[in-house]
Amino acid sequence: MPSAAKSPADPAWLARRLRTALRGRVVAGATRWPLVEPADEADLRMATEIAAQADVPVSVRGAGLDSPGAATVDALVLDCRRLDKVLEFDPAAGWIEAQAGLSLAALEAIVAPRGWRLALDAPGRDAATLGGLLGVDAPLRANVAATIGTRVAAVEAL
Numbered sequence: 001m002p003s004a005a006k007s008p009a010d011p012a013w014l015a016r017r018l019r020t021a022l023r024g025r026v027v028a029g030a031t032r033w034p035l036v037e038p039a040d041e042a043d044l045r046m047a048t049e050i051a052a053q054a055d056v057p058v059s060v061r062g063a064g065l066d067s068p069g070a071a072t073v074d075a076l077v078l079d080c081r082r083l084d085k086v087l088e089f090d091p092a093a094g095w096i097e098a099q100a101g102l103s104l105a106a107l108e109a110i111v112a113p114r115g116w117r118l119a120l121d122a123p124g125r126d127a128a129t130l131g132g133l134l135g136v137d138a139p140l141r142a143n144v145a146a147t148i149g150t151r152v153a154a155v156e157a158l
Contacts, residue, residue, distance in 0.1 A: 009054035014076070017054075021046050024082065033076045041099075044078060045158055051076045062101060062129030080131055086110055095153065100131025120148060 015028035024039035024047075033056060038044040051058045057075035064079075083101035090096075091114040098107065105126035108117060119141040120133060128138070133148050134155065140146040 009056055014050070014054055014056060017050055018047060021050060031077070032074055035077045035079055037079045037082050039082060041083065041158065044080070044083065047076070047078060048158065060131070062132030062135070063103070063127045065128055065132065081129060084129075089114075091116065098130055100129060100134075102130050104128045104130070104133065118148075 011028065011032055011034065015026055015034040018026045018034060018036060022036065022038065022043045024043045025037040026034050027037075028034040036043075036047045038047055048058060058078060059073045059075040060078045060080060062080055080099075080101040081103075083099040084103065084106060086096060086098045086102065086107070088097040089110065091111070094116065096107070096111065103126065104118065104120060107130065111117065120128075120138050134152065137147045137149045140148065140151070
């Protein structure tokens, strides 16, 4: 007799499991699967691992400004806005290393006093996150053919 297909985890069980394993916030009840706001990269990794073990799909979001259908996605939503640190900034060389949840407004507050700016043409420009801007490959105002993706040297994905 063929084995039964693996069934997805119970949403209530998944929420309890995430709450016991993570330091970040877990919100359950608004959608089928919980929404997770990881406190740090370790939380993000752990939430992803738990979802994978339970066969639950994952959707990553930043500010949610340009994510059609994100509110109704049938997946564990990882809200990365708390991952908003600048890890390194070299104003002389003109590069920055930052986490995906850093908002454009916060980034500009850090780089503008040093003479740098990101001239992006993005929806909800100030609240938009770096991860979201990369996800939609936001266009730059200064050059019609250029996008944020053309200015990124590397992306480290977990």
